[in-house]
Amino acid sequence: MAQSPLLVDFAVALPIVLAVSYLVAWAMRRIFGRRLRLSLTTMTIVALLGVSVGLFLSGWLLYGQRLWMPTTILVTLGSTVAIAFATAAIAAAVRPAHGDVDVSAVIAAGESDVAEFKETARWNVREDKKDPRMELAIAKTIAAFLNSRGGVLVIGADDAGQPVGLERDLATLRTPDHDRFELWLRDLLSTLLGRNAATLPHIQFAAVDGTVVCAVNCPPSPKPVFLVQSRDGGSTDLWVRVGNSTRSLGVDEAVEYVSRHWRPTLASVLTGRPRAG
Numbered sequence: 001m002a003q004s005p006l007l008v009d010f011a012v013a014l015p016i017v018l019a020v021s022y023l024v025a026w027a028m029r030r031i032f033g034r035r036l037r038l039s040l041t042t043m044t045i046v047a048l049l050g051v052s053v054g055l056f057l058s059g060w061l062l063y064g065q066r067l068w069m070p071t072t073i074l075v076t077l078g079s080t081v082a083i084a085f086a087t088a089a090i091a092a093a094v095r096p097a098h099g100d101v102d103v104s105a106v107i108a109a110g111e112s113d114v115a116e117f118k119e120t121a122r123w124n125v126r127e128d129k130k131d132p133r134m135e136l137a138i139a140k141t142i143a144a145f146l147n148s149r150g151g152v153l154v155i156g157a158d159d160a161g162q163p164v165g166l167e168r169d170l171a172t173l174r175t176p177d178h179d180r181f182e183l184w185l186r187d188l189l190s191t192l193l194g195r196n197a198a199t200l201p202h203i204q205f206a207a208v209d210g211t212v213v214c215a216v217n218c219p220p221s222p223k224p225v226f227l228v229q230s231r232d233g234g235s236t237d238l239w240v241r242v243g244n245s246t247r248s249l250g251v252d253e254a255v256e257y258v259s260r261h262w263r264p265t266l267a268s269v270l271t272g273r274p275r276a277g
Helices: 003-034 038-060 070-094 104-111 132-147 178-193 251-261 268-269
Strands: 115-118 151-155 202-208 211-218 226-228 236-242 247-248
Touching: 003 038, 003 070, 038 070, 104 115, 104 151, 104 202, 104 211, 115 132, 132 151, 132 178, 132 211, 132 226, 132 236, 132 247, 178 202, 178 211, 178 226, 236 251, 247 251
Parallel strands: 115 151
Antiparallel strands: 151 211, 202 211, 226 236, 236 247
16 A cells, blocks of 8 residues: 555646646637637646646545545636636637727838738739739738738839729639639639748728729748748748748748747746747
């Protein structure tokens, strides 16, 4: 028989508590999906706190409880699920929104490290024809915003901030409307940046001085977004914002940037987002 039963119980309970906390955290992530920006690690910590609260309540309110008694287990499990669910629900309700922006204000402020204007997304204005290089430039800019502090790409406005509209791009589509344009843009991002990255930007259409433009609001990505430029996926680039420009980093620069930009901090662990700067 064990000489110190309490220590033995603790040694057995510890991995079980960790496993249960992980499963509860995983379940919360599945239930709330993309609405929950808290990381799996954060939710596991929250579930562990729920276990602690449950054990405290069992010991404080119920007489003669021991660790492995059914009442203790039920109270602890209920407390874990309740606290994890409440935390996830609150986090999902108050998560930072990267939704509609004031496009007129963005254009009026001009291009910066968090704003860029593109006259077209598919049409080469100089050569007067559809050009895949225009599409690649769009993907590079969006990738750079995702890999930096975020930002807004306005399609249908020239470098001076004058709205020119989307008519030339729409004319290249089989069905020339805004829904088809957004579908094309999502498909482009899925192909060049990956499906997960393609879901991050918020796309909206807004009228500026009577001319409709497309604004792509990009939040900071929780992990690096690479641009794939070959069909076999063998060539990838990391694009970032440097001042008002979009720049591709070499291998050494990319490794250093990734390690610095996505370095875990207390804030990044709790929010599930990269550190600022």
